[in-house]
Amino acid sequence: MNELNKDAIRDLLYRMADDQLILGHRNSEWTGLGPILEEDIAFSSMAQDKLGQSLALYTLLHDLGDKDPDTLAFNREEKDFKCCHLVEYPIGGYEFSLMRHFLFDSSEALRFGMLAGSSFSPLAKIARKFRGELRYHTMHADTWIRQLGGANEESRAKIQSSLEFCFPLALGIFEPSDYEKTLAEQGVFPGESELQKEWLAHIEPLLAGSGLSMPDVSSCKPSYGGRKGRHTEHLKPLLDEMTEVYKIDPSAEW
Amino acid sequence: MYGGGYIFEDSRNGSDSAEDPRKLEDFEARIQAGEKIEPMDWMPAEYRKQLIRMIEQHAHSEIIGALPEGTWITRAPGFRRKLALMAKVQDEVGHAQLLYSAAETLGKPRETMINDLISGKSKYSNVFNYPAVTWADTAIIAWLIDAGAIINQVANSKGSYGPYCRALERICMEESFHLKYGHDNVVFLATGTPKQREMVQDALNRWWKPIMHFFGPSDKISVHTETLMRWKVKMASNDDMRQKFLDMYVPKIWELGLTIPDPKLKKNEDTGHWDYTEPDWEEFKRVINGDGPCNKERLAVRRRAEEKGEWVRRALMRNAEEYSVPLS
Numbered sequence: 372m373n374e375l376n377k378d379a380i381r382d383l384l385y386r387m388a389d390d391q392l393i394l395g396h397r398n399s400e401w402t403g404l405g406p407i408l409e410e411d412i413a414f415s416s417m418a419q420d421k422l423g424q425s426l427a428l429y430t431l432l433h434d435l436g437d438k439d440p441d442t443l444a445f446n447r448e449e450k451d452f453k454c455c456h457l458v459e460y461p462i463g464g465y466e467f468s469l470m471r472h473f474l475f476d477s478s479e480a481l482r483f484g485m486l487a488g489s490s491f492s493p494l495a496k497i498a499r500k501f502r503g504e505l506r507y508h509t510m511h512a513d514t515w516i517r518q519l520g521g522a523n524e525e526s527r528a529k530i531q532s533s534l535e536f537c538f539p540l541a542l543g544i545f546e547p548s549d550y551e552k553t554l555a556e557q558g559v560f561p562g563e564s565e566l567q568k569e570w571l572a573h574i575e576p577l578l579a580g581s582g583l584s585m586p587d588v589s590s591c592k593p594s595y596g597g598r599k600g601r602h603t604e605h606l607k608p609l610l611d612e613m614t615e616v617y618k619i620d621p622s623a624e625w
Numbered sequence: 626m627y628g629g630g631y632i633f634e635d636s637r638n639g640s641d642s643a644e645d646p647r648k649l650e651d652f653e654a655r656i657q658a659g660e661k662i663e664p665m666d667w668m669p670a671e672y673r674k675q676l677i678r679m680i681e682q683h684a685h686s687e688i689i690g691a692l693p694e695g696t697w698i699t700r701a702p703g704f705r706r707k708l709a710l711m712a713k714v715q716d717e718v719g720h721a722q723l724l725y726s727a728a729e730t731l732g733k734p735r736e737t738m739i740n741d742l743i744s745g746k747s748k749y750s751n752v753f754n755y756p757a758v759t760w761a762d763t764a765i766i767a768w769l770i771d772a773g774a775i776i777n778q779v780a781n782s783k784g785s786y787g788p789y790c791r792a793l794e795r796i797c798m799e800e801s802f803h804l805k806y807g808h809d810n811v812v813f814l815a816t817g818t819p820k821q822r823e824m825v826q827d828a829l830n831r832w833w834k835p836i837m838h839f840f841g842p843s844d845k846i847s848v849h850t851e852t853l854m855r856w857k858v859k860m861a862s863n864d865d866m867r868q869k870f871l872d873m874y875v876p877k878i879w880e881l882g883l884t885i886p887d888p889k890l891k892k893n894e895d896t897g898h899w900d901y902t903e904p905d906w907e908e909f910k911r912v913i914n915g916d917g918p919c920n921k922e923r924l925a926v927r928r929r930a931e932e933k934g935e936w937v938r939r940a941l942m943r944n945a946e947e948y949s950v951p952l953s
């Protein structure tokens with residue numbers, strides 16, 4: 372078998388790890404503030420899973436020769452982050468966080484499903500594990516979207532408008548990388564456009580079944596740039612906050 | 626987490642005289658025999674009232690207690706601490722959920738309890754009206770406040786009301802992990818860089834007063850609780866719990882080379898008890914009645930969360946399903 376392209380793999384791993392880290396961080400901000408206690412607890416569980424997943428992905432990067440996971444997460448510059456814009460936004464109202472969770476986690480579940488068969492076997496191995504964890508997250512999201520989409524006019528309207536707000540951001544998940552061809556040819560990952568196609572086919576019936584109407588993809592401008600290190604104004608303050616204690620003394624053991 | 630700082634209502638003129646004496650006698654005999662009282666059993670109105678009050682205050686303490694530590698989740702240094710703190714604070718919210726359910730078995734709905742919290746009608750543990758100023762404060766809270774909570778909660782888990790006892794058994798198991806996490810955290814700071822040592826000493830200095838307040842006013846000035854003790858609602862005296870805490874933790878604090886900001890603190894070899902500067906109980910009262918450094922902020926945050934989430938709760942309501950099945 373040909374040598375796999377390390378740079379292509381590293382790029383893919385950073386995109387995923389940074390998404391998980393930043394969204395995990397955001398979801399944890401619901402702790403103590405949820406609309407009901409059960410949702411505080413659920414968002415915290417999902418945040419812990421996402422943090423755990425990002426740690427595993429940074430560990431793979433470390434195994435490929437990059438710095439240790441704490442340094443990668445807590446001591447990298449904003450421009451070196453490859454997360455998509457969707458995960459960067461503050462938690463907002465519950466309707467926003469729920470919709471983000473629905474759109475993002477459904478794409479993650481499909482992504483990890485694809486990666487379970489990756490030719491890069493360390494990634495295939497953790498993808499199979501994450502796919503199991505994601506099943507609970509998507510079940511949670513689907514249930515809540517259906518409940519709030521169908522409960523009353525007030526909740527339906529809130530969910531619909533947050534869908535419209537989130538949709539261009541969610542398309543940014545699938546911003547193509549410079550390595551699409553290589554990754555596909557080498558059997559590492561079938562590619563972002565492939566994933567986007569599957570994702571659209573997956574969410575459409577779920578949204579329709581929840582009384583929501585799917586925005587028109589062709590007239591929607593995807594929020595690209597995150598994968599290339601160009602971020603929204605929300606990422607920098609998040610990183611400053613996240614690293615506030617760590618940076619008191621990065622060489623100290625905390 | 627919760628201490629002994631309950632504000633029981635003075636029950637000296639309690640209404641138990643109005644209860645059926647035969648039923649009351651049976652009830653007290655069951656408690657004497659170590660039996661648990663269950664939700665459908667007969668109980669004096671005063672017992673129900675005081676239990677609701679206590680369990681509710683405990684539940685409120687768990688969710689309000691999630692706030693000072695919760696604000697540090699986003700700043701925790703490194704994966705290990707971030708993951709552990711997330712899990713810890715999540716547990717505290719889970720404790721609130723269990724405790725509200727236990728209190729609901731006595732007839733007060735969760736929504737009403739939370740409304741009483743927000744309106745200031747019902748109280749929560751005094752310690753959470755103090756700020757967590759630095760990362761080291763969260764370490765001290767997780768170690769010593771959780772340690773204090775365990776002392777109180779282990780005692781209460783031997784009480785007479787079944788659902789509360791069962792909730793507490795599970796809660797205590799989780800609290801013991803919190804204490805381990807907190808201790809580990811303090812050890813790293815206390816044996817770390819000079820800056821880290823300074824942070825943790827400052828935090829201990831700040832938290833010593835709230836910690837001494839944690840178990841509630843001295844027995845000398847507390848409201849009479851004989852009936853509550855006979856009914857196994859209150860299980861240990863405030864001073865006894867404070868002594869137990871000092872016995873267990875002062876040596877551990879000193880072992881780490883930290884100092885405690887009370888020049889009078891020492892074990893009295895004659896009495897076998899700790900001598901200490903009497904905490905300022907006027908301040909305790911002032912703070913519990915709303916005038917602490919963070920009371921307003923804590924309740925405002927809670928109120929905003931409730932208001933922000935109101936539409937969600939409305940969207941969950943189905944008239945036929947208002948009664949929630951107790952978890953404990």
Ligand SMILES: [Fe+2]
Binds near residue numbers: 626627687716720800
């Ligand atoms: Fe707790």
Ligand SMILES: [Fe+2]
Binds near residue numbers: 712713715716
């Ligand atoms: Fe947990």
Ligand SMILES: [Fe+2]
Binds near residue numbers: 626771799800
């Ligand atoms: Fe705790």
